[in-house]
Amino acid sequence: MKKRVTELTGVKEIARRANVSIATVDRVLHNRKGVSKQTKEKILSIIEELNYEPNLLAQRLASRKTLRLATLVPEISKETSFWEAPLKGIEQADKEIKQFGIIIDKYFYDQNKIESFVEQTKIILESKPDGILLAPSFIEESVSFTDKCRELNIPYVLIDSDLPNGGSLSYIGPNLYHSGYLAAHLVSYLVKNGEKILIVNISREIDNHHHLLKKEEGFRAYFNKHNMPDSIIKIDIRDTDLKSIEKYLSKIFIEHTDIKIVFVTNSRVSKVAHFIENSKKDVILIGYDFLKENIMYMDKGIIDFLVCQKPKQQGYRGLISLYQHLAFSSPVEKIYFMPIDILTKENSAFYRN
Amino acid sequence: MKKRVTELTGVKEIARRANVSIATVDRVLHNRKGVSKQTKEKILSIIEELNYEPNLLAQRLASRKTLRLATLVPEISKETSFWEAPLKGIEQADKEIKQFGIIIDKYFYDQNKIESFVEQTKIILESKPDGILLAPSFIEESVSFTDKCRELNIPYVLIDSDLPNGGSLSYIGPNLYHSGYLAAHLVSYLVKNGEKILIVNISREIDNHHHLLKKEEGFRAYFNKHNMPDSIIKIDIRDTDLKSIEKYLSKIFIEHTDIKIVFVTNSRVSKVAHFIENSKKDVILIGYDFLKENIMYMDKGIIDFLVCQKPKQQGYRGLISLYQHLAFSSPVEKIYFMPIDILTKENSAFYRN
DNA sequence: TTTAATTACGGGTACGTTAACGAATATATA
DNA sequence: TATATATTCGTTAACGTACCCGTAATTAAA
Numbered sequence: 001m002k003k004r005v006t007e008l009t010g011v012k013e014i015a016r017r018a019n020v021s022i023a024t025v026d027r028v029l030h031n032r033k034g035v036s037k038q039t040k041e042k043i044l045s046i047i048e049e050l051n052y053e054p055n056l057l058a059q060r061l062a063s064r065k066t067l068r069l070a071t072l073v074p075e076i077s078k079e080t081s082f083w084e085a086p087l088k089g090i091e092q093a094d095k096e097i098k099q100f101g102i103i104i105d106k107y108f109y110d111q112n113k114i115e116s117f118v119e120q121t122k123i124i125l126e127s128k129p130d131g132i133l134l135a136p137s138f139i140e141e142s143v144s145f146t147d148k149c150r151e152l153n154i155p156y157v158l159i160d161s162d163l164p165n166g167g168s169l170s171y172i173g174p175n176l177y178h179s180g181y182l183a184a185h186l187v188s189y190l191v192k193n194g195e196k197i198l199i200v201n202i203s204r205e206i207d208n209h210h211h212l213l214k215k216e217e218g219f220r221a222y223f224n225k226h227n228m229p230d231s232i233i234k235i236d237i238r239d240t241d242l243k244s245i246e247k248y249l250s251k252i253f254i255e256h257t258d259i260k261i262v263f264v265t266n267s268r269v270s271k272v273a274h275f276i277e278n279s280k281k282d283v284i285l286i287g288y289d290f291l292k293e294n295i296m297y298m299d300k301g302i303i304d305f306l307v308c309q310k311p312k313q314q315g316y317r318g319l320i321s322l323y324q325h326l327a328f329s330s331p332v333e334k335i336y337f338m339p340i341d342i343l344t345k346e347n348s349a350f351y352r353n
Numbered sequence: 354m355k356k357r358v359t360e361l362t363g364v365k366e367i368a369r370r371a372n373v374s375i376a377t378v379d380r381v382l383h384n385r386k387g388v389s390k391q392t393k394e395k396i397l398s399i400i401e402e403l404n405y406e407p408n409l410l411a412q413r414l415a416s417r418k419t420l421r422l423a424t425l426v427p428e429i430s431k432e433t434s435f436w437e438a439p440l441k442g443i444e445q446a447d448k449e450i451k452q453f454g455i456i457i458d459k460y461f462y463d464q465n466k467i468e469s470f471v472e473q474t475k476i477i478l479e480s481k482p483d484g485i486l487l488a489p490s491f492i493e494e495s496v497s498f499t500d501k502c503r504e505l506n507i508p509y510v511l512i513d514s515d516l517p518n519g520g521s522l523s524y525i526g527p528n529l530y531h532s533g534y535l536a537a538h539l540v541s542y543l544v545k546n547g548e549k550i551l552i553v554n555i556s557r558e559i560d561n562h563h564h565l566l567k568k569e570e571g572f573r574a575y576f577n578k579h580n581m582p583d584s585i586i587k588i589d590i591r592d593t594d595l596k597s598i599e600k601y602l603s604k605i606f607i608e609h610t611d612i613k614i615v616f617v618t619n620s621r622v623s624k625v626a627h628f629i630e631n632s633k634k635d636v637i638l639i640g641y642d643f644l645k646e647n648i649m650y651m652d653k654g655i656i657d658f659l660v661c662q663k664p665k666q667q668g669y670r671g672l673i674s675l676y677q678h679l680a681f682s683s684p685v686e687k688i689y690f691m692p693i694d695i696l697t698k699e700n701s702a703f704y705r706n
Numbered sequence: 707t708t709t710a711a712t713t714a715c716g717g718g719t720a721c722g723t724t725a726a727c728g729a730a731t732a733t734a735t736a
Numbered sequence: 737t738a739t740a741t742a743t744t745c746g747t748t749a750a751c752g753t754a755c756c757c758g759t760a761a762t763t764a765a766a
Binding site for chain 2: 056060
């Protein structure tokens, strides 16, 4: 530990060199009006010369501003624990930046009720936040919500899934197509000639089906590109209860006896695993997401691979990006695709979500 | 943006409630002497009651202390670009925390010259830093260095490889055994009956051979545990030039014509890839690390899988841990194993090192 | 009892920045 | 020319914490 030498590059030094007061320096730093062209240029050149960087600590400390950010993500349901992870990321970010004068208001909606989503967006808009983090499950409603945000000049960051209307400060989430493509690549190592591949889409009517389709598209694209024997079967299941799923699955396994690989396009893979385990099928099972129930089946050896895209990070990074944009107007990557992680029984214990 | 409401939980408020000055509050906060037992307890109970958390911004700003951290890692050689990544992580951390009054001095050693390592450690000790980040390639020398650090009460963090003497503030790096175990798990999906697996260790006499052995041990353990047909061949190559490597490889491929899987236990896998490409062997190649040359061979389809453990993160996290420990005495995970990432042609573009 | 030493505490300035307020100067309007 | 209105700038008090320095009160030593 050493005594710190007095900073020779702060506003004070700039003011001294320019023969003005620090208030004037402050004005040009935030290019507010009230400074003559001459002195402004003089000060700018000195700033350049010293290549001055403001002290972020002092900046936040002195700023009497409070930033209020709102987050809107699905509530955690019995249906799926997926949204636990992004929420944890949000909470971590909250903890880290709250002492910087940031207040984070968390809003949730029910993925089964569009009205709940719309309702929450209204409440959020009324609260006039400075920035918004949004997981847009319902596309149409999200588009009109974000359109309003842009009108009101409220920056927003999307996570988990993107929107067609553009204009977000950033999208942080998966590249769905490529994650399907990667899964296919994995499968290509595992499938032998004559064996069949089953794609399983499980989603409710209300779900964002587009998600699954994109993954399937990527998956199929790989096999098309590599002229692999087209032995892909697909099943769409629009019920999410275990019974229905098992009914459909046993039916298709009777129709096709040579299925060796099963690719489930979302995190409901554990339900398929349940079926596979009970029916003692010898297949390779690939699915999505680092959920407790999925990991359990992976440890048992029923699920072979999980593809995962750091959902916790998505929440965390989303908020941090908003904060940095608003507080320091630092540049933000317009599209930040999460890495496509491959989990197996042997590396899942080391995974950081 | 809203005006911030005046903080009602700072030292000032505590002082007001306790009927003392903030200086006294400050004394008990840092439990310095000069406070009577009575007032100390009174203040402590108020701190408890308000569950006061110091404002880190103000704390760093007001502190006239400068923390000096030293980093000692291998210099970037033509031999391998591996150490580029940790260095980048170090530089990123530097950028982020230098405005918090942290000065980072970077030292480098030549992996071919033990003396250079020893020399640098001496220079570092003379500079009396407040903390050290170390990549301990030479075990014996590192042990005696870190022993001295402990004597001098200088906390140190190890990255990339651990030391037997313990006492580090934290180890941040791979679990070598498990990364080998994972690789074997992958291989188990890919190998067919009767096919041979070749383990390739390439390292110089001076290198930390222990690294490779640990991975090999994990790799073999998997096959032992799963009673897989023992068809593992192994070759140790103690020269790192392309010519020697190719000589040894072609010899072993002549001896064993049924090698279908090659597992290279470190980042020199690109040299093996070069051989495989030229000799047009049809094998699955697995190796380590996200290096340019490796990625190139992966894109070409010569290397099938790379195992990687976020070397950049290691440098970054190492410094951040040191900083947080020293500045805020926040708790640090004693062992932080990096995730074991699996890279293929199809997800490497999205990888964050 | 006087003096010295020790203990307990408060005042006040500094860290680098923000921004409210008001003063001074320049320019426009009558 | 007198007055109003912009324009340009400086003074100053915060933000929450650290810590130097001085002083009053208490205790110990003479």
